[in-house]
Amino acid sequence: xxxxxxxxxxxxxxxxxxxxxxxxxxxxxxxxxxxxxxxxxxxxxxxxxxxxxxxxxxxxxxxxxxxxxxxxxxxxxxxxxxxxxxxxxxxxxxxxxxxxxxxxxxxxxxxxxxxxxxxxxxxxxxxxxxxxxxxxxxxxxxxxxxxxxxxxxxxxxxxxxxxxxxxxxxxxxxxxxxxxxxxxxxxxxxxxxxxxxxxxxxxxxxxxxxxxxxxxxxxxxxxxxxxxxxxxxxxxxxxxxxxxxxxxxxxxxxxxxxxxxxxxxxxxxxxxxxxxxxxxxxxxxxxxxxxxxxxxxxxxxxxxxxxxxxxxxxxxxxxxxxxxxxxxxxxxxxxxxxxxxxxxxxxxxxxxxxxxxxxxxxxxxxxxxxxxxxxxxxxxxxxxxxxxxxxxxxxxxxxxxxxxxxxxxxxxxxxxxxxxxxxxxxxxxxxxxxxxxxxxxxxxxxxxxxxxxxxxxxxxxxxxxxxxxxxxxxxxxxxxxxxxxxxxxxxxxxxxxxxxxxxxxxxxxxxxxxxxxxxxxxxxxxx
Numbered sequence: 375x376x377x378x379x380x381x382x383x384x385x386x387x388x389x390x391x392x393x394x395x396x397x398x399x400x401x402x403x404x405x406x407x408x409x410x411x412x413x414x415x416x417x418x419x420x421x422x423x424x425x426x427x428x429x430x431x432x433x434x435x436x437x438x439x440x441x442x443x444x445x446x447x448x449x450x451x452x453x454x455x456x457x458x459x460x461x462x463x464x465x466x467x468x469x470x471x472x473x474x475x476x477x478x479x480x481x482x483x484x485x486x487x488x489x490x491x492x493x494x495x496x497x498x499x500x501x502x503x504x505x506x507x508x509x510x511x512x513x514x515x516x517x518x519x520x521x522x523x524x525x526x527x528x529x530x531x532x533x534x535x536x537x538x539x540x541x542x543x544x545x546x547x548x549x550x551x552x553x554x555x556x557x558x559x560x561x562x563x564x565x566x567x568x569x570x571x572x573x574x575x576x577x578x579x580x581x582x583x584x585x586x587x588x589x590x591x592x593x594x595x596x597x598x599x600x601x602x603x604x605x606x607x608x609x610x611x612x613x614x615x616x617x618x619x620x621x622x623x624x625x626x627x628x629x630x631x632x633x634x635x636x637x638x639x640x641x642x643x644x645x646x647x648x649x650x651x652x653x654x655x656x657x658x659x660x661x662x663x664x665x666x667x668x669x670x671x672x673x674x675x676x677x678x679x680x681x682x683x684x685x686x687x688x689x690x691x692x693x694x695x696x697x698x699x700x701x702x703x704x705x706x707x708x709x710x711x712x713x714x715x716x717x718x719x720x721x722x723x724x725x726x727x728x729x730x731x732x733x734x735x736x737x738x739x740x741x742x743x744x745x746x747x748x749x750x751x752x753x754x755x756x757x758x759x760x761x762x763x764x765x766x767x768x769x770x771x772x773x774x775x776x777x778x779x780x781x782x783x784x785x786x787x788x789x790x791x792x793x794x795x796x797x798x799x800x801x802x803x804x805x806x807x808x809x810x811x812x813x814x815x816x817x818x819x820x821x822x823x824x825x826x827x828x829x830x831x832x833x834x835x836x837x838x839x840x841x842x843x844x845x846x847x848x849x850x851x852x853x854x855x856x857x858x859x860x861x862x863x864x865x866x867x868x869x870x871x872x873x874x875x876x877x878x879x880x881x882x883x884x885x886x887x888x889x890x891x892x893x894x895x896x897x898x899x900x901x
Contacts, residue, residue: 411815414891421887424880428697431877435694436486439479442687444619444640445470446632454631471635474617477522477607481515484603507592511600514582516702518575518604520760525570526612531753533562567612571605586802619643622657638672639684641691641846648674648682650854650863677865680854688846689869695845696877699763699832700825706767708821711774712814716805718775719782726779737772742831744769749840759842762835766828773824774817781813815892822885826878833874848874 415421434441448458449468456462475483489508493501543549563569579601583594619640624630648655657672676685714733718726748765785791786809794804835841836849848870855867 411888411891415884415887418883418887418890420883424883424887427876427880428884431693431697434690435697436482438687438690438693439475440471440483441635442637442639442641442684442690443471443474443635444621444638444643444687445474445617446621446634446638447471449621449630449632452628452631470621473615475611476614477519477604477611478516480607480610481512481519481604484607485512485515488599503588507588507596510582510587510593511596513705514578514597514600515604517582518571518578518601519608521574521578522571522604522608523758523760525574527758529566529570562613567609568605570612571608575601575605575608617642637675637684637687637690639674639687641683641688643683643687645678645682648678649680650857650866651678651682652863653677653685653865676869677863679851679866680857685851685865685869688851689848689873691846692848692851692870692873695759695842695847696829696832696873698759699766700828700881702763703766703770703828704821704824706764707771707824708774708817709771710768711771712778712810712817714771715775715778715817716782716810719779720786720805720809722783722786730779733772733775736769739769741766741769742834745831745835746838746840749835759845762832762842766831770824770828773820777816777820778810778813781816782809785809785813819885819889819892822881822888826881826885829874829878829881 416425447469448463449470450463450466454463454466485508489511493504493508496504579597582600583597585593587593588596617640621630621632625632648657651674653674653676655674655677657674674684674686676689679685679688714729718729718733745762745765748761752761782805791804791809794808799808832841832847833849833852836847837853839850839853841847841850851866851870852874854863856862
């Protein structure tokens with residue numbers, strides 16, 4: 375008689391009896407609230423596709439300066455015949471791509487190659503904590519870069535004023551002071567990056583290390599590493615060289631040999647002869663280059679804009695602006711809104727009455743018109759991406775404050791809150807360690823929609839020609855679809871329009887999926 379096969383203990387159990395459950399057979403380990411919500415989000419095909427698209431946008435936001443650049447990876451004289459790994463190559467070669475990477479590019483690349491392995495390596499149950507520390511380090515580094523950029527802009531303005539003063543003194547027949555003795559020219563000093571970066575980095579890192587988040591030792595290490603990386607990036611790229619794109623001409627003349635990255639065009643690389651060329655246009659054919667050179671095979675896969683710049687390079691580089699505007703401005707709004715809502719909901723009474731009047735004042739401010747006015751009246755050194763992020767974040771927090779207030783009003787009389795008060799815990803611990811984790815779910819849902827709204831605001835602002843002048847933007851490309859003569863170019867509307875549509879739609883899909891995952895009524899229906 376054949377032997378009955380024994381059941382595989384590792385195989386999943388489809389059905390169990392009550393007796394088996396009492397013995398512990400088929401009992402599944404309980405999931406946390408957010409783990410269960412996340413598992414419900416990724417089960418929805420629309421949310422999964424949204425996550426895939428946002429992952430693609432985030433990838434290009436980090437690596438677009440490396441993947442799409444008109445600066446070659448390496449350039450050597452045309453007479454060089456040695457190996458690309460020899461010592462002669464390293465002595466004679468130029469590396470323009472590395473020299474023209476900005477400070478933010480360096481910080482993001484370092485964060486990817488250091489922070490991502492730190493998040494993934496180690497115990498899976500501690501991965502969320504490691505993700506929090508890595509994001510905190512990135513925030514500290516970006517804060518140091520933004521403050522250093524503002525200081526550099528102010529110093530450049532002072533240096534310009536000093537130069538004008540010297541010209542005025544010369545015109546009057548007077549002898550101006552030497553430039554080296556004028557303290558207003560500090561931005562031109564070779565060591566200016568360290569002079570500005572070290573105190574700014576130390577100040578921001580000290581404030582972040584003293585803030586009450588995480589454990590003390592990992593917090594100090596994260597802030598120190600972020601400060602060192604950002605100060606190094608600021609000092610290394612304090613005075614970048616003037617961008618010149620004459621490599622193609624030098625190649626055609628036979629003076630150099632160059633190796634380019636995947637897309638050999640930069641977003642600010644312009645050719646007046648290539649205005650609004652359709653996708654697939656060849657560089658050599660439009661520029662009437664007859665000789666078969668390495669440059670002759672280059673094409674503009676998505677065409678060119680009104681200034682003759684490659685559309686594909688601009689679409690990829692604009693990923694950083696869109697995702698940073700959305701995430702950073704929403705993070706600022708989340709910080710302000712949760713703090714205000716927690717104070718209103720916990721204390722109530724006259725505190726709630728006073729702070730809610732402030733909320734109503736901010737609700738009455740039209741953000742788009744405020745941005746238009748700010749761009750018109752702010753000095754040039756403040757017309758940057760960071761300022762736009764701050765303005766959007768400081769005036770879009772009212773919805774989050776109202777959600778947080780409602781949750782705190784509901785939870786402040788619960789037994790666990792009264793137990794925390796009776797234990798003598800500080801107010802900060804009661805608000806943000808006990809009440810907030812139990813009432814943050816509706817706020818996070820609103821956060822995903824706020825990110826989409828911030829991206830839409832930036833696109834509208836760039837479409838009107840009032841966006842950041844130093845960054846490519848999807849809205850700016852979209853505004854070039856119709857020329858001054860009324861001629862419509864479809865590729866300038868389809869490609870950036872599709873990027874805006876898919877990104878905003880992805881955040882909305884994630885918001886809807888997260889809202890359904892944390893809805894208690896739907897959760898009971900699933901059970």
